[in-house]
Amino acid sequence: MNSAYQPKQIEIAAQTEWTRTDIYRVTENATGKDGKPKPKFYACSMLPYPSGKLHMGHVRNYTINDMMARQLRMKGYNVLQPMGWDAFGLPAENAAMKNNVAPAKWTRENIAYMKKQCQAMGWAIDWSREFATCDPEYYKWNQWFFLKMLEKGIVYKKTQVVNWDPVDMTVLANEQVVDGKGWRSGAPVEKREIPGYYMAITKYADELLDCVANKLTGWPASVRAMQENWIGKSVGVRFAFLHTIRDSESPTTPSPLGEGRDEGSGQSDQVQEGKLFVFTTRADTIMGVTFCAVAAEHPLAIIAATSNPNVAAFIEETKRGTVMEADMATMEKKGVATGLYVTHPLTGDKVEVWVGNYVLMSYGDGAVMGVPGHDERDFEFAKKYGLPIKQVVDTGKAYSTDAWQAHYGDHGSCIESGPMTDMTFDAAINYVAAQTAENGGEKKTQYRLRDWGISRQRYWGTPIPIIHCTDCGDVPVPYEDLPVKLPLDLIPDGSGSPLKKDAAFLNCACPKCGKAATRESDTMDTFVDSSWYYMRYTSPNTALDYHDKMVSSCNDYWMPMDQYIGGISHAVLHLLYARFWTKAMRDLGMLKFDEPFTNLLCQGMVLNYIFYRKGEKGGIEYFAPDDVEPVMDAVGKPVRYRLRVDGSPVDYDGVGTMSKSKLNGVDPQDMIDTYGADAARLFVMFSSPPEQTIEWSSGGVHATNRYLHRLWTFCAAVSDATRSASEVESSKLDVDAKKMRHDIHATLKQASYDYSRLQYNTVVSACMKMLNTLEENRHAPPSVVREGVSILLRVLYPACPHVTWQLWNELDFANQWGDLVDAPWPEPDPAALEQDEIEMVVQVNGKLRGSIRVPKAATKEMIEQMAITDVGVARHTEGKPIKRLIVVPGKLVNVVI
């Protein structure tokens, strides 16, 4: 065999052979060597956005997936590992504007390049199942399912609030808002209400929550907690303050927000005449109400604004700014009195209505009762505007209205509460619900979760299959006319969707009356695409029912998915939408299971430095870290940064996830070109455990490269001597050979355990230890060396499939065990793990003072005797009485004095 490791040559040869034999293609009827069906294992990663090049997050994600898939295949599973492209989305439109190229062309070219990179990485992907979400064959089913959900009432239309750029005259994504300003225009962003389609995920709130607790046992606890908190179930009372307020301009109460409301959130009758409904989890504090606060969009606020200029001005002011929750929650709490009064349902007192910017229209009824005595936000608000603060709950601790204290929000017993005085929390809640029942009051469950708005005023997405007819209204596109195809040659210009200006797309006939009509120009949120793509993979396009069904019959074999892998950034939105979508498909009779992902691994983010500069108009421009260099002070600490090309200054914005928009992604191609895919894969796996965030640094790739060179050189050196070595006979080995076998098998045991808990960085450590052991014992009996090499190659193979595959063949293991891809996973030999003597450490008062070697069969008394007579221990115990002796078998002795 060649004496030098040549990664390029080896990797191309291996990949060529794998492609020739189509070795990673899987079917639903695979059988093992015993003729029995193999158990299936579906291991899938979140699909990449084709931004141009793979970045390190992709390499990490798909190598984790690949290690799992390859190891489980060796363990006898029928493993599916597919790949596809999340091809719709904003970055394609940005690239189109920047380079004057159509999103379709840009996307397709990126996919072609990134697919080559995937293949060069040697991932064991079944490419026969590949597709892109911008394929009409795929997004047709987004449209089909949208219409099915519309029929079922899961899809409905209402208004939505969006970020509006008044200069570019366009809707902005949250990401396109920087410091409250449009990213291109630099103009302050405003809120604007427009119509849109919604999916009623809140109808499933209870089931989604219940399954988090009872079915998602293979998910990380942190993700389950995040989903629970996101759904945010709270139990309380919804009741009304009565009033006689009327809009002076119209006889009936207006509904400025128009058509529907989130039915699941129970917001259907908030504008009911004469009643101001509020929801509260603290009905026990109802006697402490000193004001009511409504959102700026609330009907009472709108009515007040017609006659009160202060209110009108305040409502106008709240329109400034963005729709982002982080902005809403951190801004200064402000309000204005309306001069309107409602009646307290229990006391009959007059309570003034305020408009507050901290009241969210999207939660509950868009109105709250103000109890400054026991709610921190209300307390702040009351202090600011001089409203009365009244204590009505005794928490057993001192109370003063001077400053808020955490215990004011605790449960206790009611005081100064008239008929409710001395009531417990539960009694008070029941009492309020009963007393307000006559006017619609009731105990109620409220969710923080909102329905999913899917309409986007953008070009590069799935067209929403609706036709607007002046006579018939909104008409669904007939199923036989699907897909509504997206034109491929448009180039956006930054001022609204180009679909709105494309007559060929827009103009059509109404399916109902045949008159001229207009297509809906909004497209779907890309989370729609990612809500079910993993089921389309299971339906290979060779399947008979692939073209006329959303998912083929093969989906029943592969789903639910055994292991899903992806970034922690998707812990809530994507993973919640996918769960909802699955339940909706189930309810349409398409699936037999409730949850799509049995086990979930959330890999940590790969972070890199972020550099930017503010443009003249106020917009922001990002720079790639590779194009930036630091300027050092005398001590060698970076004080500022500049562009390499012209020395102009740029600002440093800390570290953050690698993203297309921030230009801080790192292309792995240089690493692959210099060291090969195996070294790159090994480096990424070695550098940290899968779930941990990593700050990118490339220093260290050459270490894994060095390791693979050492491995090759070692195998070449022992090749001739060990090729025809016999089986190990453990009883005939000398002490050194036994020790070597023990080390190899103990390390194998550890590595197998680490594979099972997906801790791949220590698997790599184990491989390094094994090579160290082999090198130190290169003159051991050939049978023992050969066994050691056979174990090392199989443990390393899932991480470095090319070099190990080549060595496996070179050393003639293939004849013995078969192709490495399907070779049996090695098991540690119990005989090799046996040890005659065990080393135990001895502590004095918990501090390490010595160590003893004890026979395997030593009794507790023998161990204690050896421990207290140890020299290092005696030095510290001299002259002091021993109070206690703690023996942890096989580990340590602690002498307490």
Place this chain on the structure above:
RNA sequence: GCCGGGAUGGCGGAACUGGUAGACGCACCAGACUCAAAAUCUGGCGCCUGCAAGGGCGUGCCGGUUCGAUUCCGGCUCUCGGUACCA
């Protein structure tokens, strides 16, 4: 703001259920080989102290539980992810 993570040598990280802190590597230092460099090989490497044997300190900060705490509990700091139109 709210929800969920994280913090261990100069650096990446290890330590499985409360039981030897720093495995495995990187960087660095010294030596070997070389005309020289690279590569490779050997040894050293938490901090302070000591000629050494040894001793003291040490897992973001403050406190607690325990024979024993990186690990459990309470309170902080900084940082990362998400926050519903980035994907």
